[in-house]
Amino acid sequence: MSGSTETANISSLGKGDSLHQQVLASFPLCHMTEEDLIQNPQFCKLLATLAQHVDQTGLTAPLKTELDKAEKKLQIQKLQWLRSESLHRGLQEMIQNHCVRKHHATVPPDQNMFYETMERCLLVAQCVRQLDPSNTTNQDQPSVLGLTPQLVMELMPSEKNVQRMKQGLPRQLEKHLKEKCLSLLSYYQPEWENESEGLKMTKLSHLSAQMDKEKKRAESLKETCRENTVLLQRQTELYLTELIKCIQLLQSFILNHRLKIQTDLDRKKLDYFEGKCELILQKIKAEMVEIQLDTYTPDSISAHRKIREKLESELKACKVEKQSVELKLASFEILGKDFEALAEEYCRLRQEIEMKNWALKEFTQYND
Template sequence: MVAQCVKQMDVSSDSSEDHSGVLGLTAERVKRQMPPEQEVLEMKQRLPSELLQHLKKKAVSILTYYQPEWENESEGLRSVKLSKLPELLDTEQKRAKSLTEKNRENGTLLQRQTHTYLSELLKCMNILQCLILDLRLKAQKDLDRKKIEYFEAKCEIGLQKIRAEMLEVQLDTYTRDKIAAHKKITEKLKVELKSSEVDKQAVESKLASFEIYGKDFEALAEEYSRLQQEIGTKSWALKEFST
């Protein structure tokens, strides 16, 4: 680099023009700032060994990280293990890559299992709802109709909660990057959400007749209000998902 500076600032002897040089420096002054040739030679001779020591120190640090017990072993065994360090690092890199891929697969599997679980739970809730209605109608024919509707409303709230969870899982699964490949699924979500809104309005009209039940009605009304807010939130999320 110094030689390049000297060459750039070199002034021809036959030139009569005054040259100021780079940053006001002359070639002679730059040469005076250069270290002695002997020091340069010694530095060149010393540099490979120092670089080797530095690289060895780095290798030792890496090996100690993976095998802490290495510090108490003999020098010969250390050298053998250092020679196998590239192989060890390559193995660790492959293992990390394998774990990353496995985690990704497990995440996908978990989403599928969650969706399947919620679907099965929804079926069970539908069966439970039918059993409750059948039991009430057969065993207690004279039971007040309002109480039957009250239990129906409670089951309906459970169904609405499960549908809301299913919508949330689907919204998390089908992100903005997958919209082009899942356009039909987006349309299906819109239909399901619209159906949930209709069901919500139907349950809301039923709940209006349950005020005579006191605290139980208040708890149910609070739960329904929370569910209504949750459906509103998912409606907004679906709207953002479709834009």
Template sequence: MTSEKDISLHDKVLKAFPSADVTEEDLVQNPQFCKLLAQLSEHVDSTGLPKSRRKQLVKAEGDLDCELKKWMRPMITHQLLEEMVQEHVVGKQRCKQTAEDDKFYKTLEQCLLAAKCGVGLQLGDAPCPVLGISAEHLKRAMPSEQDICDMQDRLPKELEKHLKKKANSILGFVQPESEKDSEGLKLKKFNHLPQMLKAERDRIEHLSKENEDLAFKLTRETHNYLNDSLEHMRLLQTLLLENRLKVQTEIDRKKLQYIEAKCRLAVQKIRFQMLEVQLDTYTPSKIATHKKISEHLETDLLASQKEKQDVKNQLDSYEVFGQEFKDLAEEYARLQAEIQAKKLAVQALTNPDAK
């Protein structure tokens, strides 16, 4: 019988190692192994990594995250600038833009394209070996210095406007009710937007963890339910078998009576059909004919019996003569056989073609 302490220990082990291919039945059948896993769970995490190493790994991941942010910052800025250019191109199709806006975004697009080509082709002092393009070619394709200076002066303001637009969309997604807030309140919420997103992510992770715990409990309850159902089915099967054995004799007796009655009915039907066949076969005229044939046969039988008796009497009279008559009869039979053989030989000589 499994105690509550053992059940809690099993739960602790299964929760500590969710990815391990271990079931509760394995833990029940191997209690020492279960205790070993319970002790091991105090020193390692769910992935099997020691907790001291886990701290080092968390620190390394934090450092890597910082470096990754530094590395991704210029890429994200470049992507935001490209989005601004694309939105301007799309906006031109909907409404007319000013000449200053067109000039600004055209200069920005040329600078971005030149920077992308420089990075993609890895241009330095030497030209590209495949296309023969050098940094001087890109410099000549760039806008004028004045246009670049004007674009750079306006760029922070436009970038801030674009970032504010994206922040509004994210804030509207996280807090739909914030669309009715004032600009000052929205600005305050912008400053707390990373914390809000982190809190939302933590809430989702917490719900995911709770979902995993509920899934674990559901799996356990399902397992217990299936075991109880199997036990109930075995008990029900035992009860059915016992009741069936009790009533089987009465059922067999009823079946036997039914089969006997059915056999008697079949015999009566066969006899009835036989009588029908006899009635169809032996009509009154056929019966009279059979009587005449029977009388004739009886007369012949009596005559045959009388002839038999006469022959027997003659044989009895012959037996009076004894052994001499028997020898004469055998000699007579032998002579008859020789005469018949000589007749056949003479016939064969006189008519050799005869078969």
């Protein structure tokens, strides 16, 4: 029964791509992609079922209700604190402004007494609060220099001055707050600074609503920016995934076609270098002919050619004779070392015969 209910809930969410998109929208804080959900369908069903019980932040409905109550209570306490804190700071600013005015101009005695009484009351109240923290904590604190709240309260101004200060305080505080509000209005809209006071007060009454409107607009833009950031992250992940696939495809294409492309490239390079070498050879030949024409006359070139032909024919005859002698020498070397000794003896005897023939010829010449 529970299984059929969950199936119905999943069907209500959507099917196929719409289901994946709704699951991703229900959990924007999770770094998931649609491909992850496609590869894990059971996990996708689990998230789709879980989305019926939790919000986008992962909180259940009862916990969300308790959290909202706690936040409202905290907002009320913060508002109370802000009211007292703003009032206290306003009174301190009034005292500071009075001190500045007192140094630059003469202040009436009653006004001077008013601010001195207020300053003294604030100091006494602050000291009493420091000495008696029972209103904020349940722990006892040791006394400071043996002082007690009762002793500090004795430093309060006279009751008459306090009552007089309390009577004039609302008017002075209202005046101070009015000046601050007008300063805030001038800072927020400088073009309103030269307007009349009545028009300023009218615009000031609408300032809070206008600032709330702009605050909501800023929050809306912030939420839109957050959604765009999440969308950008998903699109970036998808882009990187597709980019990796393209790179892998490109690598396979390069590996499959590299040899063919390399062969064609090598053949083209070889044709290029062959053509370049042929061009260089033709250029060398042309330079040689040009050098010959610049160096020799046609008659000397003809004579050199005849000399070259004669030398080449003699060289060819010498090579033939050398080849025949080498063949004879090779045939003699086949007979071995014994023939080598016999050949040496033959050479020696021939040299002696030549020497004796030369001596005989010379002797015969001198006898004649």
